[in-house]
Amino acid sequence: MMCRLIQWPRKxxxxxxxxxxxxxxxxxxxxxxxFNVDGFKAVPILTGSTAYFTxxxxxQYQDAPTVSPLLLLPMGDKWLVEAKGSYGDTFSKNAxxxxxxxxxxxxxxxxxxxxxxRYMTFVAGRFTTPFNIYGERLAPxxxxxxxxxxxxSPVTSGSGLGGMIRGGFSGTDxxxxxxxxxxxxxxxxxxxxxxxxxxxxxxxxxxxxxxxVGASFQQVLQADRPHSSGLFMEWQPNRAPLTVRSEYxxxxxxxxxxxxxxxxxxxxxxxxxxxxxxxxxGEQFFAAANISAxxxxxxxxxxxxxxxxxxxxxxxxxxxxxxxASYGRQFVLGRDxxxxxxxxxxxxxxxxLPQGGAQ
Amino acid sequence: xKMKFLLAAFLVVSxxxxxxxxxxxxxxxxxxxxxxxxxxxxxxxxxxxSMRIEGEKRFRSNCGRCHAAPPKFPPRMMATIVRHMRxxxxxxxxxxxxxxxxxxx
Numbered sequence: 001m002m003c004r005l006i007q008w009p010r011k012x013x014x015x016x017x018x019x020x021x022x023x024x025x026x027x028x029x030x031x032x033x034x035f036n037v038d039g040f041k042a043v044p045i046l047t048g049s050t051a052y053f054t055x056x057x058x059x060q061y062q063d064a065p066t067v068s069p070l071l072l073l074p075m076g077d078k079w080l081v082e083a084k085g086s087y088g089d090t091f092s093k094n095a096x097x098x099x100x101x102x103x104x105x106x107x108x109x110x111x112x113x114x115x116x117x118r119y120m121t122f123v124a125g126r127f128t129t130p131f132n133i134y135g136e137r138l139a140p141x142x143x144x145x146x147x148x149x150x151x152x153s154p155v156t157s158g159s160g161l162g163g164m165i166r167g168g169f170s171g172t173d174x175x176x177x178x179x180x181x182x183x184x185x186x187x188x189x190x191x192x193x194x195x196x197x198x199x200x201x202x203x204x205x206x207x208x209x210x211x212x213v214g215a216s217f218q219q220v221l222q223a224d225r226p227h228s229s230g231l232f233m234e235w236q237p238n239r240a241p242l243t244v245r246s247e248y249x250x251x252x253x254x255x256x257x258x259x260x261x262x263x264x265x266x267x268x269x270x271x272x273x274x275x276x277x278x279x280x281x282g283e284q285f286f287a288a289a290n291i292s293a294x295x296x297x298x299x300x301x302x303x304x305x306x307x308x309x310x311x312x313x314x315x316x317x318x319x320x321x322x323x324x325a326s327y328g329r330q331f332v333l334g335r336d337x338x339x340x341x342x343x344x345x346x347x348x349x350x351x352x353l354p355q356g357g358a359q
Numbered sequence: 360x361k362m363k364f365l366l367a368a369f370l371v372v373s374x375x376x377x378x379x380x381x382x383x384x385x386x387x388x389x390x391x392x393x394x395x396x397x398x399x400x401x402x403x404x405x406x407x408x409s410m411r412i413e414g415e416k417r418f419r420s421n422c423g424r425c426h427a428a429p430p431k432f433p434p435r436m437m438a439t440i441v442r443h444m445r446x447x448x449x450x451x452x453x454x455x456x457x458x459x460x461x462x463x464x
Contacts, residue, residue: 040434040435040437040438040459040463041435041438042435042438042439042442043435043436043438043439044439045436045439045440047440072439072440072442072443074438074439074442080439080442080443080446082443082446113446115442115445115446118451118452118453119452121445121446123446136447136448137425137447137448138425142426143425143426166446166449167449168449168450168451168452169451169452170451170453170454176451176454178449178451179449180449203449207416207417207420210420210424212424234424236420236423236424243424316427319427319428319429319430320429322427347429349432349436349440351433351435351436
């Protein structure tokens with residue numbers, strides 16, 4: 001039994017490699033012959049977002065201005081360099097009532113993409129781990145419907161350093177299939193730390209029903225070698241301006257498991273409130289079983305079962321400027337807390353060359 | 360040791376695939392240019408309109424799943440944005456083309 005457990009990650013790696021061979025051999029003949037659609041030459045772009053949020057967590061005030069620039073540098077018809085950084089300063093009151101600032105900065109991702117053909121893109125560098133959908137697609141603060149991170153976020157490693165294959169194709173007119181598989185090396189740099197790991201994601205999108213479901217897997221190849229698995233779904237019914245999203249993540253190690261379900265309703269049917277959306281999210285975190293008191297202390301927020309409910313609203317002053325406010329109640333054994341957030345986000349975008357928008 | 364072998368095999372296969380793909384010919388480019396320069400007939404207009412509708416549909420179902428609809432940017436900027444989103448959100452090639460066409464009209 002023990003032997004089987006040790007062999008299992010190797011089998012996963014072998015199966016992954018076999019899948020890779022099949023994918024490459026299937027797509028190597030499907031060359032992209034007209035990627036440069038309509039002859040538009042892509043230009044370098046600087047985009048990203050700035051935000052200013054005031055948070056009150058269990059009575060503790062924090063003011064947090066942040067900026068997250070993203071540089072997009074296309075090269076030829078098939079290459080794209082993407083680099084996203086972040087810089088923030090968090091001001092909070094100390095015991096004397098004075099405000100102290102804590103600076104934080106880092107690189108979310110810095111990667112080079114090669115669009116090999118219609119179905120496959122190779123990625124190399126530092127990238128966001130393709131585990132479920134929150135980290136890759138919903139995390140930017142101008143996109144996320146509620147500013148507090150969901151409880152699933154700490155369960156899996158957020159970044160990788162290595163290579164990834166990803167893409168999508170239409171199975172039929174009513175089904176799109178998307179995939180991503182990666183390998184990451186261990187990196188101990190304090191700003192760019194990553195685990196040696198491998199994993200991937202498989203998604204199915206039904207355009208007519210506007211429903212996406214999928215699953216993710218991650219195997220850490222160092223230390224205790226824990227593995228994580230996840231499920232996700234996103235649905236936008238055709239008849240209502242509603243979005244329902246959910247994620248579930250479970251780790252075999254000390255990080256426990258969690259899920260969240262979120263709904264966003266845009267009041268587009270009421271002319272005077274069409275820029276307003278209402279958001280609600282419920283989530284639960286379950287700490288790993290049989291962990292010692294010392295481990296619980298070391299794990300901090302990951303050491304105790306947590307229930308949380310959040311409600312918020314976003315008002316779009318323009319398509320790129322949004323005011324947000326939310327209230328959440330967190331239930332942790334012996335330490336319930338109120339979570340208030342209010343602030344604004346601005347998404348900026350500009351070409352990096354003169355007359356970047358001209359034909 | 361075995362993991363190192365697997366990684367080396369992965370890198371070799373990836374490099375071979377990249378080389379093969381880089382050397383592949385791009386056959387239908389001229390045909391696409393010819394068709395775009397031909398006279399716009401009523402039939403083409405109807406086809407363009409149906410592609411616009413389809414593009415809008417794909418835009419709403421793909422982009423609108425995660426964020427509010429952005430304004431239309433100049434075509435060369437849209438080409439970069441769509442390429443970025445194709446990778447980030449694993450948008451299919453067909454959807455990407457329809458979205459780019461819709462967003463640059």
